[in-house]
Amino acid sequence: MRVVEKSQLMSATEIDRTIQRLAHEIVEKTGGTTNLALIGIRRRGVPLAQRIAQAMRGIDGVDVPVGTLDITLYRDDLSMIAEQPVVQSSEITFGVDDKDLILVDDVLYTGRTIRAAMNGLFDLGRPRRVRLCVLIDRGHRELPIESTFIGRSVQTSDMEIIEVRLNEVDREERVMLVERVP
Amino acid sequence: MLGIEPLTAEQITFLLDQAKPLQQIQLHPLKKLATLRGKSAALAFFEPSTRTRISFATAAARMGADTMNLQAEASSLRKGESLLDTVRTLDAMKPDCIVMRHSSSGAPHFVAERIEIPVINAGDGTHEHPTQALLDALTIRDRRETLAGLNVTILGDVQHSRVARSNIQLLGKFGCRFTLCGPAMWLPRELECLAPPGSSIRRVARIEEALEGADVVLVLRVQQERHNEPALALDEYVLLYQLTPERLRRARPDALVLHPGPMVRGLEIDPAVADGPQSCVLEQVTNGLAVRMALLLVLMLGAPGDANDAMKGFSDAAD
Numbered sequence: 001m002r003v004v005e006k007s008q009l010m011s012a013t014e015i016d017r018t019i020q021r022l023a024h025e026i027v028e029k030t031g032g033t034t035n036l037a038l039i040g041i042r043r044r045g046v047p048l049a050q051r052i053a054q055a056m057r058g059i060d061g062v063d064v065p066v067g068t069l070d071i072t073l074y075r076d077d078l079s080m081i082a083e084q085p086v087v088q089s090s091e092i093t094f095g096v097d098d099k100d101l102i103l104v105d106d107v108l109y110t111g112r113t114i115r116a117a118m119n120g121l122f123d124l125g126r127p128r129r130v131r132l133c134v135l136i137d138r139g140h141r142e143l144p145i146e147s148t149f150i151g152r153s154v155q156t157s158d159m160e161i162i163e164v165r166l167n168e169v170d171r172e173e174r175v176m177l178v179e180r181v182p
Numbered sequence: 183m184l185g186i187e188p189l190t191a192e193q194i195t196f197l198l199d200q201a202k203p204l205q206q207i208q209l210h211p212l213k214k215l216a217t218l219r220g221k222s223a224a225l226a227f228f229e230p231s232t233r234t235r236i237s238f239a240t241a242a243a244r245m246g247a248d249t250m251n252l253q254a255e256a257s258s259l260r261k262g263e264s265l266l267d268t269v270r271t272l273d274a275m276k277p278d279c280i281v282m283r284h285s286s287s288g289a290p291h292f293v294a295e296r297i298e299i300p301v302i303n304a305g306d307g308t309h310e311h312p313t314q315a316l317l318d319a320l321t322i323r324d325r326r327e328t329l330a331g332l333n334v335t336i337l338g339d340v341q342h343s344r345v346a347r348s349n350i351q352l353l354g355k356f357g358c359r360f361t362l363c364g365p366a367m368w369l370p371r372e373l374e375c376l377a378p379p380g381s382s383i384r385r386v387a388r389i390e391e392a393l394e395g396a397d398v399v400l401v402l403r404v405q406q407e408r409h410n411e412p413a414l415a416l417d418e419y420v421l422l423y424q425l426t427p428e429r430l431r432r433a434r435p436d437a438l439v440l441h442p443g444p445m446v447r448g449l450e451i452d453p454a455v456a457d458g459p460q461s462c463v464l465e466q467v468t469n470g471l472a473v474r475m476a477l478l479l480v481l482m483l484g485a486p487g488d489a490n491d492a493m494k495g496f497s498d499a500a501d
Contacts, residue, residue, distance in 0.1 A: 070203060073217045078483050085483060087476075089203040123212040 003161065003178045009136070009154060012173035015166075018151040019048070022133055023055035025149050026102060027062060035100040035128065037065045041117050042088060045069075047168035048135060049104035067092035069103075074116035090120065097125040102149070106164040108134040111145035136175060138162050183302045183477060184290050185310035186351040194352060198320050201469070201476040205320075207244060208468055218247035221482045224277035226252045226269065227304070228284040233443055233467070234304050234313075238281050241474035247482065250277055265289065266296060273297050278482045282306075287344075300481040308342045313477065314442050315348035317470040321462045322353075322398055324469075325438055329356040335392050335433070336360060337423060338402030338450055339368040345442045346402060347376065353398075354381035361385075363392035364402075364423055389423055396433040401425050401441045401451050416449060426452040430460065438462050 010018065030036055033056070040049030049066050056062045070088040072078075078085055103117055114132060121127065133149035138156045154162065154177070163176045186194070207213055223242045227235050235251075242249045252272060263271075265284070272280065279300040282290045287307030294301040305311040323329055334353055340346045340362050350360055354376075360383045362369050369385045377383040386392040393399065404419060425439065439451075439461045447453045455461060 073203075073215050073479075078217065084480065087200050087203045087479070090206060119216070123207075123210050123215075125211055 002181055004181055006160070006177045006179050008174055008176055009152070009162070010175035015135070015173060015175065018135065019051050020055050022149050022151060023052050023059060026052070026133065027056060027059050029148070030100065033062045033064060035098065036062075036102070037067065037094060037096075037099050038102050038104055038133075039067045039069050039092065039117075039121065041103060041105040041113065042068060042070045043169055044106040044164055044166055045104045047166050048106060052104060052133070065094050067094065069117055069120055071113060071116040071120055074119045076112060076116065092124060095125060096121060096127045099127045101127045101130045102133050103130060104133045106135050106166075107162045108132070108137045108145075108147050108150075109140055109162075111141045111143035114145050115143055135164060136162050183300065183312060183481060184294055185303060186312045186315050186348045186355075187310070189355075191355045194316070194319070194355065197316060197473070197476055197480065198323060200480060201316070201320050201472040204472040204475045204479075205469065207475070208471055213244050214246065215244060216246040218242070218245040218478060218482055221246075221278040222248040222250060222276075223478060223482070224250045224252065224272045224275070224280045225304075226272060226280055226282045228254045228265070228282070228289070229305070230254070231283050231305070233470075234283065237467070237470045238302075238304060238474050241471050242478055244471065245475050245478055247278075247478060250275060265293070269293050269297065273299065279478070302477060302481065305344055307344065308347070309344055310348045310351070311344040311442075312348050312352075313470065313474055314345050315352040316477070317466055317473040318345075318349055318400070318440055318442075319352055320469045320473055321440065321465050322438060324465070325462070326397070329353060329358065331356070332358045332397040333395055333434075334358045334360050334398045334400060335396040336362050336400045336402065337389065337392070337425060338364045339405055340364060340373055340402065341368045341370060342405055343402050346400070349400060350376050350381075350383070351378060354378035357381055358398075359384075361392045361396070363387070363389050365419070389425075389429055390432055393429055393432040393437075396437050398438050398440065399425065399430070399433055401439065401445075403442065403444065403446065404450055420449060424448075424450060424452055425455050427454050427458070430455055430458075436460075440466060443467070 038049040038053055040046035046068050053064045053066045056064055068091040070090045072085050072087045131148040134147045135151040137147055137150045137153045159180050161178050163178055165172045165174050167173050225235060225238055239249050281302045281304050283304040284306050287309035290301050290303040290306050303310055303312055319329055336346050355378050357380045363386050374383045437460060439455055441463050445451060447456055
């Protein structure tokens with residue numbers, strides 16, 4: 001099985017513009033950011049959460065804490081995957097009790113990652129509200145999960161893959177649509 | 183997971199790295215994960231143990247796994263059943279791994295060759311106690327950032343200590359230098375052959391000299407139950423080998439003091455040292471949970487079939 005690139009969905013500039021817009025939307029729709037905190041889901045949700053927090057600082061000096069969540073221990077397919085799972089640290093230095101949390105991830109697909117993330121989050125306490133922010137929503141949900149903040153919705157087939165490349169992780173900056181070719 | 187000896191430094195590092203995120207779980211208000219839900223671990227302790235058994239049982243529970251408990255005192259071993267028959271009976275109840283402690287060195291190896299599921303050695307005779315060495319290493323690495331090239335002083339009955347053996351195997355793979363000190367009858371020359379390549383072992387008679395420049399001091403329990411001939415008098419042991427605050431000053435000012443427990447205050451260790459800022463005794467206990475959780479995770483979610491394949495997968499997964 002190999003993959004071929006079909007098209008570019010976002011350039012570096014478009015990613016940046018989308019993050020700025022998402023930051024504005026979050027501030028507008030939240031009404032008071034005192035209890036707000038962002039949680040980036042490893043791996044690419046982490047730089048996205050940090051960039052959104054940075055953008056919010058530029059809007060009206062809102063300083064929002066950012067945490068990191070590793071969902072490996074909460075996945076529902078661990079016994080099905082062939083390779084050895086590798087657990088990484090979560091870094092959430094603030095208490096989540098009564099917090100207004102926004103989970104941040106790169107792509108929303110089946111919803112299973114978000115289910116796992118919520119399980120992990122609720123082991124830490126009882127947040128007042130949890131919302132979701134994703135760069136790309138590609139459809140094909142297998143669970144009743146939707147995102148409040150969406151960078152861009154993309155129609156896809158299940159043979160297609162969305163590849164988000166971010167400088168912090170991949171040393172390049174773009175979003176691509178690729179296809180598996182048997 | 184039968185011992186530290188066959189593992190590479192990379193595999194050990196992978197296991198310690200996996201234990202690291204699991205340390206956080208102990209601080210959560212909700213400590214129970216569902217990661218190993220539906221799996222079960224048989225705890226087969228053919229030798230009395232409290233802390234190791236509780237630690238494994240708690241580790242399994244926090245990972246979401248169930249445990250089946252076998253204790254020597256209450257088991258049919260008393261009625262004359264052989265070790266293999268006992269283990270095969272447990273195995274027939276379909277656990278996903280067996281955690282085993284036995285007073286005979288090599289007993290877990292014997293069992294592992296005859297059953298399909300992974301066997302975790304929780305201490306065999308005077309041979310190895312791998313999870314203790316892993317939790318010691320995690321404790322040292324947390325305070326020191328690295329395990330490489332440390333000066334490690336081991337005090338007491340090294341000859342009969344599986345903790346000392348596993349620690350020498352583990353830390354030796356990272357190039358640590360060992361100084362052993364204790365009554366001469368417990369420090370035979372053969373111990374010097376235990377040093378893995380790249381490490382060294384020397385035996386020193388005087389405790390003051392043995393502690394000079396130490397980064398880590400591992401205090402062993404005086405295991406009176408393992409001595410056949412009468413050991414030296416306890417008051418003499420206190421006089422010559424007890425780790426006191428004065429003696430500890432010979433070590434580096436930031437030297438760590440480790441003890442595998444159970445600790446006998448006033449015998450091998452002065453209470454002031456046991457409760458002092460250099461003592462890591464309680465951290466060791468907490469880290470024992472993380473290390474055992476990591477091991478259960480790696481072994482019970484590894485490739486189905488041959489348990490050894492899961493171990494081989496370590497270094498690949500670490501890349």
